[in-house]
Amino acid sequence: MEQMATIMGQLSQAEAPRDNSKAPAFKTTSMKAPHSFDGTQAHELRGFIKSCQLISHNEPETFFCDRKKALYSTSFLTGRAGKWIENCLSNISNEYPSYLLNNWKLFEAQLFTLFGDPNEVRKAEQELDNLRMKEGGHVSLYIVDFRSLISRIGD
Template sequence: MTQIMANLEEALSSAASRPPAFKTPSMKAPECFDGTQTLKVRSFIQSCQLIFHNDLENFSQDRKKVLYATSFLIGRAAKWIEPYLSNLNNQDSSYLFHFWTLFESQLFTLFGDPNEFRKAEAESDSSRMKEGGHVSLKISDVRILV
């Protein structure tokens, strides 16, 4: 009987020291990005970010984030990343894989709409002129671009 009590106490104390097992719900993987449609770069990045925020444990490092996003690049976008992938183990030439913000910025620069910021500003200006316009939506568009 004392052995049973000792085993029970041991099981309870080890269970109390472990955090509860919690698994975040799985999310749909981002659609593959081929670099041909400038309007899709933002949704690709946002899809990746949702997954990163949903699974902070697995995406705690920028390198993991960039490698994950890279696995969904096809076509022109895949051709762009190829030279970086071939030098993945070379610390100096694979700098892009160590900084998510740099990777994100490169995607926007190479495959995004170069006039996106100007368009959002122009829409914001014209919305201010309209009575009852939703300027706050346009302002949020400009903030996202900055």
């Protein structure tokens, strides 16, 4: 009988309401947030995407799935880009893996299709053809310019 009382006491303690004040708060990024992207300056899109990727790679425990990465990024879309994403957000409960907000690569590709510079590669190739190291210039600056152009061609 004493054992039964002890077990009942333990069960009632286990069923007691939990103190939610100790639950972890939603963790937000400690890094600088990306600048907003409004869709009017195509040359800013690559930097916007890279900023979002940097944050998600730095905080994998927060951005552990493509959906979280895409939804975080959408919060910085304004103007034309913001109007475009509103339609996608109206279907936010869509859980299909091929849905835009559930697939980072698809989300990124759609941003480039709609708001990127369609001539970016050609422009980068022309800039690369014209790239010269300035007399008295630093080789490190030339290398930075060269690598930047190569990355725009290779993507």
